[in-house]
Amino acid sequence: MRYLPEPPFRHGTVSRVGVLLVNLGTPAAPTSEALRPYLQQFLSDPRVIEIPRLLWWPILHLFILTTRPRKSAQKYASIWTPEGSPLLVHTQRQATLLKGYLGERTRTPLLVDYAMRYGVPSIETTLLKMKAAGCGRLLILPLYPQYAASSTGSVFDAVADTIKRLRNPPELRFIKHFHDHPGYIATLAESVRAHWAAHGRPDRLIMSFHGVPRFTLDKGDPYHCECQKTARLLAESLGLAPDAWQLTFQSRFGRAEWLTPYTQPTLEALARQGVGRVDVICPGFLADCLETLEEIAVEAKTAFLAAGGREFHYIPCPNERPDWIRALADITLGQLSGWLDEAPQALAREAQASRTRALALGAAD
Ligand SMILES: C=CC1=C(C)c2cc3[nH]c(cc4nc(cc5[nH]c(cc1n2)c(C)c5CCC(=O)O)C(CCC(=O)O)=C4C)c(C)c3C=C
Ligand SMILES: [Fe+2]
Ligand SMILES: [Fe+2]
Numbered sequence: 603m604r605y606l607p608e609p610p611f612r613h614g615t616v617s618r619v620g621v622l623l624v625n626l627g628t629p630a631a632p633t634s635e636a637l638r639p640y641l642q643q644f645l646s647d648p649r650v651i652e653i654p655r656l657l658w659w660p661i662l663h664l665f666i667l668t669t670r671p672r673k674s675a676q677k678y679a680s681i682w683t684p685e686g687s688p689l690l691v692h693t694q695r696q697a698t699l700l701k702g703y704l705g706e707r708t709r710t711p712l713l714v715d716y717a718m719r720y721g722v723p724s725i726e727t728t729l730l731k732m733k734a735a736g737c738g739r740l741l742i743l744p745l746y747p748q749y750a751a752s753s754t755g756s757v758f759d760a761v762a763d764t765i766k767r768l769r770n771p772p773e774l775r776f777i778k779h780f781h782d783h784p785g786y787i788a789t790l791a792e793s794v795r796a797h798w799a800a801h802g803r804p805d806r807l808i809m810s811f812h813g814v815p816r817f818t819l820d821k822g823d824p825y826h827c828e829c830q831k832t833a834r835l836l837a838e839s840l841g842l843a844p845d846a847w848q849l850t851f852q853s854r855f856g857r858a859e860w861l862t863p864y865t866q867p868t869l870e871a872l873a874r875q876g877v878g879r880v881d882v883i884c885p886g887f888l889a890d891c892l893e894t895l896e897e898i899a900v901e902a903k904t905a906f907l908a909a910g911g912r913e914f915h916y917i918p919c920p921n922e923r924p925d926w927i928r929a930l931a932d933i934t935l936g937q938l939s940g941w942l943d944e945a946p947q948a949l950a951r952e953a954q955a956s957r958t959r960a961l962a963l964g965a966a967d
Pocket of ligand 1: 626627628629641644649650651670674687689746750752753812813814815853855886887890891892893
C-alpha cells in the first residue's frame with residue numbers, strides 16, 4: 603500500500619474542526635466526452651452495481667459506455683447553467699452558506715468544504731486539503747437524507763479508502779441519515795405550503811424519491827423504510843388526508859425490478875383516472891439536478907399531460923433556502939458536541955431553539 607503525502611507531525615498544533623459536505627457528483631461538461639469517465643467511475647462502484655465484476659465489466663464497456671454518454675449528455679445540456687451543473691452549483695452554495703451561518707454562531711472556527719463522490723473535487727483531494735489546513739477532527743455529512751448503501755454507504759467507503767492511506771488520519775464522525783430531522787421536514791413542508799399559497803392546491807401531491815434495486819430492501823438496506831418515514835412526516839406536517847398524497851420511486855436504471863410504485867407510470871395512471879392536477883416534490887434530493895429538473899420537471903410532466911392530465915407543478919428542492927441552511931446547521935451542530943469550545947449548554951440551547959422553530963412550523967417529531 604502507498605501512503606498519501608502528509609506533513610511531519612508537530613506537538614501542540616491546534617487542531618481545527620472541519621465539516622465535509624459530500625454529494626454524488628456530476629460530469630464536468632454536458633458532453634459525451636465528459637459523461638464517459640463520470641459514468642464509468644459511477645457505474646464501476648460495487649456499491650452501485652452489485653453484479654459480479656466479470657459479468658458486469660463487458661456489459662458496462664461494450665454496451666452502456668458506448669451508448670449512454672451521448673444520450674445523457676443531451677439531457678444534461680438541457681439543464682446546464684452558465685455556472686455549470688446545477689448539482690455542483692447548489693452544493694457549492696450550500697457549503698458557502700453553511701460556513702457563513704455556522705461562523706456567526708460558533709466561537710470555534712469551523713472549516714466547511716464540499717466534495718463529490720464521483721468526479722471532482724474528489725473526497726480524497728478535499729480531505730487532504732482540509733487535513734493540510736489543520737483539521738484534526740472531521741465531520742462527514744453526505745447530502746442524502748435517507749441512507750442507502752449505494753449513496754451514503756459509498757461515501758463512507760470513499761472516506762475509508764482515503765484514511766486507510768494516512769499515517770495520521772483525522773478523528774472522524776459520520777452522519778448516516780437525517781430523514782426524520784424536524785428541520786429537514788419543516789423545510790419540505792414550508793416549500794410545499796409556499797407553492798400552494800402562490801398556485802393553489804393540487805388533486806394529489808406526489809413525493810418522488812430516487813429508486814434503488816428491489817433486492818436491496820430484502821437484503822437489509824433501510825432506504826425504503828426511511829423514504830416511507832420522511833413521506834409520512836411530511837404528509838402529517840401538511841395535515842394531508844391519506845388520499846391527498848402518494849409516495850413513488852423514480853430514476854430506474856437497467857431491467858431489474860426497482861422499488862415500486864414507479865413515478866412516471868403512476869403519474870400516467872393518475873391522469874387516465876381523471877386526476878387533473880398533480881404537484882411533485884422530490885424529498886430525497888437536497889439540490890436540483892438532472893433527476894429533478896429533467897426527469898421530473900420535463901419528462902414526467904410531458905408524460906402526465908400526454909396521458910390526459912391537466913396541470914403539473916414541480917416543487918423545487920431545498921437548494922439555498924434559508925430554512926434549509928438553518929436545518930443543515932442544526933444537523934451539523936447536533937454531531938459536534940465535545941468538539942467545539944462553546945459551553946455545551948449554549949449548543950443545547952441553539953439546538954432546542956431551532957427544534958422549537960421547526961415544530962412551530964408544523965414538522966412532527
Ligand atoms: C438520492 C440518492 C441517490 C441514490 C440512492 C442513487 C442510486 C442510484 N443511481 C443510479 C444510477 C444513476 N444515477 C444518476 C444520477 C443521479 N443519481 C442521484 C442520486 C442517487 N442515486 C443524483 C443526485 C443524480 C443526478 C446527478 C447530476 O449530475 O445531476 C445517473 C447519471 C445520469 C444518467 O446517465 O442517468 C445514473 C447512471 C443507480 C444504478 C443507483 C442505485 C443502485
Ligand atoms: Fe442515481
Ligand atoms: Fe435518471
